Amino acid sequence: MELDEAAWEREGLLDDVAPERRAGRVALLGRLAADGYRLDELRAAVHDGTLTALPTLLRLGGPARHSAREAAAGSGLDLGFVLEVRRANGVAVTDPDAPALSEADLVVGALTRAATEAGVTREQVLATARVMGHALRQLADQFSDIIFELSYEPGLDEAVLAERFAAQVGAFQPLIDELLASGLRVHFRDAVRDAAIAAAEQTTRGGLQGSREVAVAFADLVGFTRLGEELSPAELERVASRLADLATSVTAPPVRFVKTIGDAVMLVSPEPGPLVETMLALAGLADSEGNGFPQLRIGIASGRAMTRGGDWYGRPVNLASRLSSIARGGSVLTTDAVRDAVPDQFRWSQAGLRRIRGVQGTVPVHRARPLDYIPAADAAAS
Numbered sequence: 001m002e003l004d005e006a007a008w009e010r011e012g013l014l015d016d017v018a019p020e021r022r023a024g025r026v027a028l029l030g031r032l033a034a035d036g037y038r039l040d041e042l043r044a045a046v047h048d049g050t051l052t053a054l055p056t057l058l059r060l061g062g063p064a065r066h067s068a069r070e071a072a073a074g075s076g077l078d079l080g081f082v083l084e085v086r087r088a089n090g091v092a093v094t095d096p097d098a099p100a101l102s103e104a105d106l107v108v109g110a111l112t113r114a115a116t117e118a119g120v121t122r123e124q125v126l127a128t129a130r131v132m133g134h135a136l137r138q139l140a141d142q143f144s145d146i147i148f149e150l151s152y153e154p155g156l157d158e159a160v161l162a163e164r165f166a167a168q169v170g171a172f173q174p175l176i177d178e179l180l181a182s183g184l185r186v187h188f189r190d191a192v193r194d195a196a197i198a199a200a201e202q203t204t205r206g207g208l209q210g211s212r213e214v215a216v217a218f219a220d221l222v223g224f225t226r227l228g229e230e231l232s233p234a235e236l237e238r239v240a241s242r243l244a245d246l247a248t249s250v251t252a253p254p255v256r257f258v259k260t261i262g263d264a265v266m267l268v269s270p271e272p273g274p275l276v277e278t279m280l281a282l283a284g285l286a287d288s289e290g291n292g293f294p295q296l297r298i299g300i301a302s303g304r305a306m307t308r309g310g311d312w313y314g315r316p317v318n319l320a321s322r323l324s325s326i327a328r329g330g331s332v333l334t335t336d337a338v339r340d341a342v343p344d345q346f347r348w349s350q351a352g353l354r355r356i357r358g359v360q361g362t363v364p365v366h367r368a369r370p371l372d373y374i375p376a377a378d379a380a381a382s
Contacts, residue, residue: 003033011039013046024157031055031159037063052158055166059173061104068096075109081122085112088126090133131309143176190256215272215302215338216316217279218324219247220264221294242293243286250281258312264324268312272302272334273342276368279332280346287330298332299323300368302341322356323365332368339366347373 005026008014017025032042032054041063045051057063068086072079079096086093093100115125151164221227221243228236240263247265251257255278258266269275279298286296301323305314323333339348347369353362 003029011043013042016046021157024159025051027157027159028052028162031162052162052165055162056169057102059166059169061102061107064102064105065099066101066103066106067099068093068101071101071106071109074106075113077109077113077116082109082112084126085129088129088133090137127309135310139180143172147172211304211306211314213270213302214305214312214316215269215275215300215341216305216312216320217267217269217275217298217300218264218321219243219267219279219282219296219298220324222297222329223294224263227294239293242289243296246285246289247282250278250285252278258310266312266317271341272300272338273345276300276332276334276338276342276346280368280370283330283332295329297324297327297329299325299327300332300334300338302335302337318358319356319363322358326354326356326365334366334368336364336366339368345371347371 008026008029013029014022014025035058037054045054068082069079072082083093147168151168243265244260248257254271255267255269255274258268283296283298299320301316301319303316305312305316327333333351349367351365351367354365356363
């Protein structure tokens with residue numbers, strides 16, 4: 001397909017371009033046509049503003065020209081299962097006959113078929129798709145931000161910007177692929193160790209299948225909702241990201257950083273002591289950030305819980321979250337079980353009997369402080 005500027009204009013593909021930028025648009029359209037993009041695909045990309053992404057998409061599986069029905073037939077999978085997997089992965093297809101899948105999607109279908117033939121169940125495939133969809137989308141967004149920052153400059157015409165996007169992705173993709181594979185291997189080693197520990201506990205102690213003793217902590221930012229009314233979205237995101245940075249900076253085995261949840265972070269440990277120490281350090285770091293950074297309120301509980309897909313479920317998870325919601329800024333609240341596990345490692349004070357939403361009766365709550373903590377009254381007297 002060879003079209004000159006007049007032909008592109010007749011097709012309506014130059015209507016939204018300022019005169020001084022037409023040359024860049026024409027050059028980009030010509031390149032894309034030479035690379036095999038169809039006129040309808042170019043028209044759709046101009047309409048939705050993704051024209052400069054098309055050269056990069058060629059490196060990432062090509063244009064979407066396959067339907068879910070075709071992908072199912074090609075992989076030998078049931079169409080309903082293919083649609084379920086895509087929904088779980090966060091890339092749902094609403095029309096199974098629409099050309100919504102690329103060559104990369106077909107590869108995923110073939111790998112899914114191989115997994116099922118190796119004995120992975122339908123439920124396991126869907127659970128894995130959910131976790132991967134969430135985690136990989138976050139990674140993809142992060143890498144995309146980097147590519148944008150390295151490529152974009154005000155005033156670039158579309159042909160140059162599209163070339164920069166494609167060149168950066170081409171340079172980074174091998175590195176990203178290796179980084180993901182190596183990073184997964186590192187975390188998989190720890191996960192296999194956890195599975196072995198859980199199996200040993202199940203054998204020797206019994207209890208809920210797949211559950212284990214664990215201490216859980218939540219820390220959230222005081223007044224984050226109010227901050228949302230005062231700060232721009234970008235500034236608000238920086239505050240939440242800073243909390244995650246602080247949490248990971250103080251986290252060391254056996255404590256593990258699990259996830260961020262908006263304005264909160266979740267950490268776990270097989271032992272309460274290291275987790276209490278970590279959360280006290282985190283509270284101190286947040287306080288040292290200064291007046292522009294909110295204080296943290298922290299809750300810690302322990303008991304039997306189970307992990308699935310990188311997350312944790314069970315009573316201590318719910319209880320730790322509830323305790324963080326009632327804690328005062330800068331304080332660490334725990335349950336009896338946490339305090340009784342490490343009575344001499346920290347300075348403890350009673351925080352009363354509390355009614356916790358979703359928990360029957362009242363819960364004795366204790367406040368943890370470092371051993372060298374000096375109450376305000378004693379500090380004033382000295």
